[in-house]
Amino acid sequence: MPYSRPSKKGEKKVPRKTVDLIIENASELATPQGDRQRPLVGKQMQALRVIKNAAIAVKDGKIVAVGKTATVKSMFKATETIDAKEKTLVPGFVDPHTHLVFAGSREREFEMRVKGASYMEIHREGGGILKTVRETRQATEDELARNCKRELDAMLEHGTTTVEAKSGYGLTIKDEVKCLRIIQQVNKAHAVDLVPTFLGAHAIPLEYEGNTEDYVNLVIEGMIPSVAGAGLAEFCDVFCEEGVFTIEQSRRILHAGIKHGLTPKLHADELTPFGGAELAADIRAVSAEHLLYASEAGLKMMSERGVVAVLLPAASFTLMTQKCADARNMIELGVPVALGTDFNPSCWVESQQLVIAIACRQLRLTPAEALTASTLNAAHAINRAAETGSLEKGKKADVLILDTPNHTFLGYRFGTNLVSKVVKEGKLVVDLE
Numbered sequence: 001m002p003y004s005r006p007s008k009k010g011e012k013k014v015p016r017k018t019v020d021l022i023i024e025n026a027s028e029l030a031t032p033q034g035d036r037q038r039p040l041v042g043k044q045m046q047a048l049r050v051i052k053n054a055a056i057a058v059k060d061g062k063i064v065a066v067g068k069t070a071t072v073k074s075m076f077k078a079t080e081t082i083d084a085k086e087k088t089l090v091p092g093f094v095d096p097h098t099h100l101v102f103a104g105s106r107e108r109e110f111e112m113r114v115k116g117a118s119y120m121e122i123h124r125e126g127g128g129i130l131k132t133v134r135e136t137r138q139a140t141e142d143e144l145a146r147n148c149k150r151e152l153d154a155m156l157e158h159g160t161t162t163v164e165a166k167s168g169y170g171l172t173i174k175d176e177v178k179c180l181r182i183i184q185q186v187n188k189a190h191a192v193d194l195v196p197t198f199l200g201a202h203a204i205p206l207e208y209e210g211n212t213e214d215y216v217n218l219v220i221e222g223m224i225p226s227v228a229g230a231g232l233a234e235f236c237d238v239f240c241e242e243g244v245f246t247i248e249q250s251r252r253i254l255h256a257g258i259k260h261g262l263t264p265k266l267h268a269d270e271l272t273p274f275g276g277a278e279l280a281a282d283i284r285a286v287s288a289e290h291l292l293y294a295s296e297a298g299l300k301m302m303s304e305r306g307v308v309a310v311l312l313p314a315a316s317f318t319l320m321t322q323k324c325a326d327a328r329n330m331i332e333l334g335v336p337v338a339l340g341t342d343f344n345p346s347c348w349v350e351s352q353q354l355v356i357a358i359a360c361r362q363l364r365l366t367p368a369e370a371l372t373a374s375t376l377n378a379a380h381a382i383n384r385a386a387e388t389g390s391l392e393k394g395k396k397a398d399v400l401i402l403d404t405p406n407h408t409f410l411g412y413r414f415g416t417n418l419v420s421k422v423v424k425e426g427k428l429v430v431d432l433e
Contacts, residue, residue, distance in 0.1 A: 021058040021426050022078035023399060024069045029054030029089040030407035031391040032376040039308055039336035039380035045372040054089060058397040061425035066391050084401050087420055090371060091391050092161030092398030093352040094378035097289050097310050097340030100148055100165035101179040104135030106345045113320055119271060120243055129203040132345050136169035141182055148186045154350040155192060157430055159419045161398040162193045164382045166237060168202030173222050176200050180232035191429045195382045197265060198233035201245050201253050216249050220256040228260035236262035240276045247275050254283055263383065269294040281305045287381040291325050292316060303334040308381040312342035313358040314349045327363035338377040339370060357414035367408040397426040
């Protein structure tokens with residue numbers, strides 16, 4: 001006798017599993033999705049998973065289900081719920097390029113730039129990075145930690161849940177260690193996840209002016225072993241640029257970092273065509289950053305090696321040169337593109353939403369591409385894509401609830417904060433309603 005399925009009336013209901021949180025009834029959920037080992041490239045950056053009337057179930061800080069509200073609620077019941085009716089769910093932003101630890105400000109340089117002074121002209125007059133170095137060296141650890149927490153509060157309110165934080169305003173062994181130790185301490189105390197990068201090769205300090213090789217040797221022989229030995233950084237970065245560190249000096253520093261377990265990153269081709277993209281590809285850096293003047297050959301090499309291009313349109317906007325990175329060409333070449341703020345005392349922007357708006361208008365990224373670049377690809381640029389950057393089962397429940405009907409409002413509406421709530425690892429950490 002053939003098996004006949006019981007009638008619905010006689011069926012046994014499968015008991016719903018209990019989770020910690022369900023975010024339900026969202027007008028839309030939009031997320032990139034892809035291989036956790038490789039960033040998205042080309043048309044993949046545009047191909048978001050979009051769900052209407054969506055929900056997310058969370059247990060122990062991790063996503064356990066994403067789907068239609070009715071489907072998720074048929075499988076799970078929650079200790080706590082958040083009603084996201086008429087709102088949009090997207091992943092928490094990942095900012096893969098910041099200079100978080102510093103003291104002082106540089107508003108005088110902003111005025112100089114408005115009047116036409118160039119980056120290097122300001123630098124030669126003792127401004128720029130070296131001014132911040134002086135003030136950061138003089139600041140106490142408590143002062144610097146308070147500054148970091150204040151800025152992270154602002155970033156979190158605007159939707160950023162993971163931040164790469166560079167040193168680079170110390171430029172002595174003691175002060176570089178101080179800055180990285182602060183990043184470590186603040187990371188333990190703040191909801192935002194911090195990812196530490198050593199950038200001792202950020203500038204030539206005044207005490208080594210005219211003696212760059214001795215400073216390079218200090219970075220290689222003194223700073224890197226001290227930083228790596230104390231477990232204070234994951235990445236090693238260099239400002240590879242005309243008038244700062246040459247290609248060969250940058251190569252030596254990054255190889256020293258690799259030797260001590262630090263993954264290479266690179267400030268590349270920001271102010272001049274300098275060969276930084278080629279170097280980043282050659283040493284298999286996880287990312288090359290800025291890239292306003294990157295060569296076609298260098299970009300093709302980056303594409304072949306899977307080096308993430310971290311573009312910083314707010315920095316270009318700040319420099320007032322009218323020059324932008326050629327994001328459309330990068331995407332056509334298959335270079336994975338990410339977006340960051342370049343938060344620093346010259347480019348003082350805490351909002352990744354503003355970066356997305358600039359990227360859409362000046363780099364011609366679509367809202368979908370800009371969202372991918374600010375989440376999953378940004379996570380790849382700091383080796384965090386296995387745990388964050390998309391709304392997928394098994395990842396951290398880092399979720400933005402936006403007061404918008406759909407994700408395309410990112411970029412379209414700007415100058416205000418679109419965040420309604422922020423959930424970080426399953427906990428409500430920002431509620432602006």
